Amino acid sequence: MALPPAHPERQLKHRRSIDVAVYACGHGLWEVEARLVDVKTRDYPLAGGIRQAGDPVHDMTLRLVIDEQMNILAAGAHTEWMPYPGHCNAYGDAYGRLVGLNLMHRFRQGVKERLGGIQGCTHLTEMAQVLPTAVVQAFAGEVLDTQENGQAQTDQQPFQIDRCHALRSDGEAVRQFYPRWYRPDTSADGTSSPLTPQTSK
Structure with a gap:
């Protein structure tokens, strides 16, 4: 569309x-740093005064330390610009609660449980939701095997298959680029059968 x-x-x-x-x-350690900045093109009245056009309404950073299994080992946040100084940034060590979560296993649910609503900052908590796919992109070809390198004798499919509509295992992209893992949809109701590697012709 x-x-x-x-x-x-x-x-x-x-x-x-x-x-x-x-x-x-x-x-084996990685840092993930996410920054959110809100800027308006006009002077903007806030409870504490006028925020000049071009000056941030929000400028905040969330940083994680993770391992190559995507476990969060350390986490914290800092807010530089905010509408309510002394209040917006009074979340203390709340974002340390992300420690122990894994970016690929119930991460978004864990964020909501630990930091949803008044437990954290709306913007930082919302921004955390984009981190899993960003880390997958960073790890692709370095930590995650996306091309079946060294996997010829294993039953472990490349990481990205069946994680988006383009790379569904019964789709044309997988048939063309990952033929070993192509699985045509043969069910009457359109539900795919369990994945098994295919032999290339």
């Missing part, structure tokens, strides 16, 4: 930027 056409007279009023960077630290 194509994008709706952009209105020729539209005017930018607000921009939210989310930047996620993933760093290799050696010895």
